[in-house]
Amino acid sequence: MSPDPLTDVVADVRDPEIDVGLGDLGVVRSVSRTGGRIVVRLAPTRLSCPARGEIARRVRSALTAAAPGQGIEIVWERGVWQPAAVTTAGHDALRTAGYRVAGAAPRCPYCGSEDVLRAGRFGGAVCKVPYDCRGCGSPFDVIGTAGCSAVLPVPDVTQGGSS
Numbered sequence: 001m002s003p004d005p006l007t008d009v010v011a012d013v014r015d016p017e018i019d020v021g022l023g024d025l026g027v028v029r030s031v032s033r034t035g036g037r038i039v040v041r042l043a044p045t046r047l048s049c050p051a052r053g054e055i056a057r058r059v060r061s062a063l064t065a066a067a068p069g070q071g072i073e074i075v076w077e078r079g080v081w082q083p084a085a086v087t088t089a090g091h092d093a094l095r096t097a098g099y100r101v102a103g104a105a106p107r108c109p110y111c112g113s114e115d116v117l118r119a120g121r122f123g124g125a126v127c128k129v130p131y132d133c134r135g136c137g138s139p140f141d142v143i144g145t146a147g148c149s150a151v152l153p154v155p156d157v158t159q160g161g162s163s
Contacts, residue, residue, distance in 0.1 A: 007031040009066045010040055016054040020093035026085025027055075029077055037071040038063055043081035045143065046127040052076060083144035094143070099128075102144035108133035109140050116140075 010031050011023025022028050022042070029041035040059055044052055056074045063072050083101045086094070091101060095109040106116050113135030123130040128141040 004031055004033070006033070006038060006063060006066060009062050010059055013055070013058045013062050016051045016058070018094060018097045018099070020090050020097075022055070022059075024087045024090035024093065026083075026087065026090060027081060029080065033070075036069070037073055038067060039073045039075060041075045041077055043077045043085075045081050047078060081144075086144075098138075098140050100131075100140060100142045102129075102142050106131050106142050108135060108138060110138045111136040 007028070007030075008023075011021055011028050013022050014020065015022060015025055015027075018025075025045065027042050027045060029043050030039075031041075032039050040063070042055070042059070049055075059074060060072050063070065083103045086101050094101060098109055100106055100109050105114060106118075107114050108116055108131075111133060113133050115134040116131045117134060119130040119132045119139065121129070123141045128143050130139060130141055132139050
């Protein structure tokens with residue numbers, strides 16, 4: 001449990017795109033109380049995340065239920081999210097949704113194969129790089145890449161086994 005229970009309230013808010021809590025996704029930076037206000041600092045996984053409005057709405061709703069009558073301020077910190085902030089539970093949720101997090105050689109989230117091929121420069125967003133698994137044939141995205149708020153290396157070569 002966090003020192004301030006409101007941090008846990010925010011950490012438990014679910015991301016609208018993938019069923020994972022914001023804490024496990026690594027976007028919660030801090031929750032503090034100043035006077036009658038709650039200030040929440042969040043780091044989007046990418047600068048132009050289209051879900052920011054919905055995330056803010058969900059955070060406000062959760063905090064209003066947990067601390068009625070308090071003012072709520074959401075501060076989006078740019079350029080601070082890192083894939084290393086994703087927890088083990090976050091990695092598991094992302095893998096279940098068909099994603100991998102940047103930082104290591106890509107592996108298929110479905111079959112675990114390292115025999116994957118990069119399928120383009122970016123996927124549905126500039127911070128998602130599409131891959132195809134040659135083991136099971138499934139497409140998947142690696143998130144947390146160069147188009148996100150963090151600049152991360154993304155290998156340009158085929159990873160893994162034989163052709």
